[in-house]
Amino acid sequence: MIRFAVTGLLAHWWRTALTSLAAVVGVGIVSGTLIIGDTADRLGTTGGDDVGVLRQVMFLAGAVALLVGSFIVNLTVSVTVAQRTRELALLRCLGADRAQLRRLVLLESLMIGAVGAAAGLALGFGVAAALRALVNTDWLSGELPGQALVLTPRTVALALLVGCVTAVLSALAPAARAGRVPPVAAVRDLAPPDARRRRATRTAAGALVTAAGLATVPLAVASAHGPLLIPGAAATLVGLRLLGPVAAGRLARVVGWPVERLLRQPGQLGRRNAVRNPERTAATASAVLVGPALISLIAVLGASTRAYIVDQYGRYHADFELTADAPAMSGQPASGKPGAADPSHALGGDLVARLAALPELATVAPVAGTGDVQVDGVRTGVEAVEPAALARIVDVDVVAGRLADVTAGGIGVTEEAATAHGWTVGSPLRVWLASGRSRTLTVRAVYAVDPTYVPYQPGYLLAPADYTALGGDPAPLRVFLRAAPGVPLAAARAAVDRVLAGRPPVRVEAGHAEAERDLDMIGRAMRVYLVLAGLAALVGLSGVVNVLVLAIAERRRELGLLRAVGMDRRQVRSMVRAEAVIMTMVGVALGIGLGVAFGWGGVKVLAHSSSPTLFTLPVGTLAAVAGLAAVAGVAAAVLPARLASRCNVPRSIAAE
Amino acid sequence: MLGRSTRRLVHPRNIKIGGKWPNCGGGPEDGQGWVRALPGPATDVSAGGAADDQHVTGSLGMAIVAAARAVGISKRYGTGAATVTALEAVTVEFVAGQFTAVVGPSGSGKSTLLHCLAGLDTVDEGVVYLGAVDLATLSDRELTRLRRDRVGFVFQSFSLLPTLTAGENLLLPQRLAGRVPDRDWVDRVVGAVGLADRLGHRPNELSGGQQQRLAAARALAGRPAVVFADEPTGNLDSRSGAELIGFLRRSVDELGQTVVLVTHDPTAAACADRALVLADGRVVDDIAAPTAEWVADRVRRAGVAP
Numbered sequence: 013m014i015r016f017a018v019t020g021l022l023a024h025w026w027r028t029a030l031t032s033l034a035a036v037v038g039v040g041i042v043s044g045t046l047i048i049g050d051t052a053d054r055l056g057t058t059g060g061d062d063v064g065v066l067r068q069v070m071f072l073a074g075a076v077a078l079l080v081g082s083f084i085v086n087l088t089v090s091v092t093v094a095q096r097t098r099e100l101a102l103l104r105c106l107g108a109d110r111a112q113l114r115r116l117v118l119l120e121s122l123m124i125g126a127v128g129a130a131a132g133l134a135l136g137f138g139v140a141a142a143l144r145a146l147v148n149t150d151w152l153s154g155e156l157p158g159q160a161l162v163l164t165p166r167t168v169a170l171a172l173l174v175g176c177v178t179a180v181l182s183a184l185a186p187a188a189r190a191g192r193v194p195p196v197a198a199v200r201d202l203a204p205p206d207a208r209r210r211r212a213t214r215t216a217a218g219a220l221v222t223a224a225g226l227a228t229v230p231l232a233v234a235s236a237h238g239p240l241l242i243p244g245a246a247a248t249l250v251g252l253r254l255l256g257p258v259a260a261g262r263l264a265r266v267v268g269w270p271v272e273r274l275l276r277q278p279g280q281l282g283r284r285n286a287v288r289n290p291e292r293t294a295a296t297a298s299a300v301l302v303g304p305a306l307i308s309l310i311a312v313l314g315a316s317t318r319a320y321i322v323d324q325y326g327r328y329h330a331d332f333e334l335t336a337d338a339p340a341m342s343g344q345p346a347s348g349k350p351g352a353a354d355p356s357h358a359l360g361g362d363l364v365a366r367l368a369a370l371p372e373l374a375t376v377a378p379v380a381g382t383g384d385v386q387v388d389g390v391r392t393g394v395e396a397v398e399p400a401a402l403a404r405i406v407d408v409d410v411v412a413g414r415l416a417d418v419t420a421g422g423i424g425v426t427e428e429a430a431t432a433h434g435w436t437v438g439s440p441l442r443v444w445l446a447s448g449r450s451r452t453l454t455v456r457a458v459y460a461v462d463p464t465y466v467p468y469q470p471g472y473l474l475a476p477a478d479y480t481a482l483g484g485d486p487a488p489l490r491v492f493l494r495a496a497p498g499v500p501l502a503a504a505r506a507a508v509d510r511v512l513a514g515r516p517p518v519r520v521e522a523g524h525a526e527a528e529r530d531l532d533m534i535g536r537a538m539r540v541y542l543v544l545a546g547l548a549a550l551v552g553l554s555g556v557v558n559v560l561v562l563a564i565a566e567r568r569r570e571l572g573l574l575r576a577v578g579m580d581r582r583q584v585r586s587m588v589r590a591e592a593v594i595m596t597m598v599g600v601a602l603g604i605g606l607g608v609a610f611g612w613g614g615v616k617v618l619a620h621s622s623s624p625t626l627f628t629l630p631v632g633t634l635a636a637v638a639g640l641a642a643v644a645g646v647a648a649a650v651l652p653a654r655l656a657s658r659c660n661v662p663r664s665i666a667a668e
Numbered sequence: 669m670l671g672r673s674t675r676r677l678v679h680p681r682n683i684k685i686g687g688k689w690p691n692c693g694g695g696p697e698d699g700q701g702w703v704r705a706l707p708g709p710a711t712d713v714s715a716g717g718a719a720d721d722q723h724v725t726g727s728l729g730m731a732i733v734a735a736a737r738a739v740g741i742s743k744r745y746g747t748g749a750a751t752v753t754a755l756e757a758v759t760v761e762f763v764a765g766q767f768t769a770v771v772g773p774s775g776s777g778k779s780t781l782l783h784c785l786a787g788l789d790t791v792d793e794g795v796v797y798l799g800a801v802d803l804a805t806l807s808d809r810e811l812t813r814l815r816r817d818r819v820g821f822v823f824q825s826f827s828l829l830p831t832l833t834a835g836e837n838l839l840l841p842q843r844l845a846g847r848v849p850d851r852d853w854v855d856r857v858v859g860a861v862g863l864a865d866r867l868g869h870r871p872n873e874l875s876g877g878q879q880q881r882l883a884a885a886r887a888l889a890g891r892p893a894v895v896f897a898d899e900p901t902g903n904l905d906s907r908s909g910a911e912l913i914g915f916l917r918r919s920v921d922e923l924g925q926t927v928v929l930v931t932h933d934p935t936a937a938a939c940a941d942r943a944l945v946l947a948d949g950r951v952v953d954d955i956a957a958p959t960a961e962w963v964a965d966r967v968r969r970a971g972v973a974p
Binding site for chain 2: 019022024099102103104105106107108109110112194195196198199200
């Protein structure tokens with residue numbers, strides 16, 4: 013039996029190799045992660061939390077790649093079993109029982125998995141090297157010196173186990189189907205079973221499950237319960253798989269239309285070929301769609317997070333922010349005698365006046381402030397800035413009263429504090445400073461404060477006059493600057509630097525530097541995730557190659573006939589390419605749709621979380637995904653098209 | 669003629685038997701290559717001989733066990749108006765050690781009869797016995813075992829697994845059964861089909877005739893109770909076909925096997941001990957020692973008559 017399976021696999025070695033590719037990427041990611049972990053352990057440097065997080069992300073990515081791989085193994089083995097019906101039936105005639113046929117199919121899959129796992133282990137070294145490079149960048153700031161990567165027996169065992177288990181599990185259903193092949197199929201073409209009723213049931217079930225899965229999106233948004241999206245996505249995948257033969261056929265017709273227009277007769281044949289086995293097209297599409305779905309999901313989440321940050325920074329107009337080199341706004345009492353040792357005084361003295369005198373600057377907004385304050389018995393800190401200057405630096409989201417009214421005798425409070433203490437505009441608040449002096453101030457403005465991203469938002473806001481009268485240190489903690497209209501930022505910066513020269517150290521930060529840092533961080537994270545999702549997409553694409561190669565083996569005679577009636581090799585290749593592009597695009601279209609739907613849900617759920625988002629459709633990225641998918645479809649067709657065009661005319665017609 | 673030239677080399681009893689089939693034209697005239705005498709009498713030639721002395725219609729009064737028997741079997745395909753009756757109340761018996769040809773025009777149900785007898789297909793009515801066993805009472809596993817151990821098949825095409833060598837194909841049923849093949853017996857069978865030096869080759873390196881002879885040898889390698897051959901010469905040229913039929917003939921004469929051959933070739937049918945003529949799913953004739961002319965004529969008339 014083993015011998016038989018081996019000879020069968022060797023006889024179709026290229027098919028075996030293609031199928032085992034399905035397991036390679038997943039095993040590669042998993043084993044690469046294990047290798048880098050072991051290497052870190054051996055070196056005694058853990059690489060910090062970064063490696064831990066990285067490990068989680070990588071194992072997740074590996075699991076996704078293995079999932080897609082298992083779709084492909086399932087698909088390939090299913091098609092192979094269907095194509096080998098006569099051979100299996102012959103074995104039944106010769107005395108093989110059902111269990112033997114099942115075992116044969118499973119054994120073949122086991123070997124496919126083992127081959128894939130071995131290749132994946134080799135790939136794992138590459139993955140590990142790439143990971144090490146990633147960890148050593150300043151971004152993750154881990155330290156994994158460039159020493160030999162460590163391969164432990166545990167890694168080898170796990171890689172083999174993962175590859176084999178994936179392959180065998182994916183082959184269970186086709187193996188059961190192989191066992192059900194009746195012996196009489198060896199001598200007679202079986203009438204195809206009456207599938208119409210079963211298909212109707214299946215379509216109904218698929219529609220129901222898909223609807224249920226998609227329904228989790230509005231449900232999750234309404235209940236702000238994000239984890240609901242995960243079973244929702246899984247249900248939608250299952251539902252689409254059930255709907256597949258119906259949905260994929262229709263979608264292929266739509267997607268195929270432009271292809272047919274473009275490629276004429278070969279395009280038309282390609283389109284027909286893509287829809288003639290809807291079950292197979294559906295299975296291929298569901299393997300393909302995972303990658304683009306993840307890519308779209310990541311793109312939507314990333315773009316929405318960026319959009320939020322950009323939106324928030326749209327409210328912040330400072331070009332530069334000056335801070336004393338050591339943080340002063342730490343809530344420590346700013347009491348004690350003013351002296352040169354107090355770093356907050358780096359911004360004191362005549363600095364503000366000299367900056368204000370610069371013609372390059374339009375606005376100079378010094379913000380003084382101190383901790384150790386009591387407002388109506390609430391211990392807190394206050395800030396003091398001219399409301400007019402503040403308004404030129406940041407758009408404060410005032411919900412009641414007017415910011416401009418926070419002049420002497422007035423106080424501005426956050427909406428949060430106002431709600432907590434029942435203050436409204438007009439409420440009198442008693443304010444004590446550490447100096448022991450106190451004054452009753454009236455609430456003149458209440459404003460909403462966003463917990464994230466906006467670089468500066470006021471807390472308790474006093475007019476500078478009241479603040480100094482209460483004994484607060486007038487030296488500013490930060491100074492916000494805005495260049496005059498028409499003055500280049502570099503010129504403004506040079507002018508500021510001239511003023512600062514020879515004074516105690518002051519940190520100057522470009523206005524949107526923080527935003528850029530955040531955006532850059534998000535961009536990097538997105539790139540890593542996109543590369544991982546791209547790997548899943550690549551695995552999915554190998555499914556297209558697989559199916560086409562199998563289909564071409566099946567259509568030898570037909571291809572010979574087409575060649576005989578005058579189709580040239582170029583046209584044959586064009587036909588296969590059309591089919592590949594259509595199959596890929598069906599999966600990609602579904603994937604983008606799913607990714608956007610669940611991305612929207614995720615964005616809406618996150619909208620008011622600690623990492624808020626603003627829903628944005630990354631049209632450019634999605635268009636690029638679709639465009640790349642078309643190119644990838646063409647690339648996937650290279651090998652099958654070559655096989656098809658090489659087909660020998662007389663021999664393939666005479667075959668069988 | 670194959671029959672005479674080889675029979676002379678083997679057991680005297682077979683010479684007597686062989687004389688009864690003057691029509692049989694199997695085997696090359698020049699006695700080349702593959703036609704070798706079997707090294708000695710088969711162990712149960714006597715059984716074949718005994719059966720031979722009975723009349724082919726197999727009167728149940730004699731102590732003969734039928735190798736296969738169908739009692740009132742019917743088989744229909746499709747449903748409603750599209751129903752096609754492939755077999756209609758067929759009762760027939762195949763005596764052990766005999767070579768029976770089943771002939772008839774296309775669509776007469778001859779292949780269906782074979783499939784039902786072999787347990788490849790189920791019947792809608794009636795009972796099929798293989799030996800003394802009622803096939804309907806068997807589970808799939810038991811039926812598989814029965815096929816494996818008691819039945820040999822030769823199909824029209826695709827009888828061999830392309831990925832296995834000839835030798836591996838030959839022993840596949842035994843391997844599937846987890847049995848150690850009887851080397852002596854296998855060597856004799858292989859020698860008889862003249863493929864001893866081809867066992868390392870893949871099926872696609874063998875000629876069509878060699879492939880079918882290999883399939884026939886495989887059918888015999890497990891010493892089955894019955895060999896069912898379904899149009900085994902259908903894809904062969906006439907000489908290769910004659911060689912194959914000659915081999916089946918000798919397997920009955922010299923190895924004591926039981927062969928049921930479905931064919932549309934009157935010359936092949938003429939090599940059999942007995943011919944069953946089917947038309948429209950019924951047995952319309954059943955004669956011993958058919959001649960090619962008689963078979964051709966009978967089939968033509970069956971095909972014309974509605």
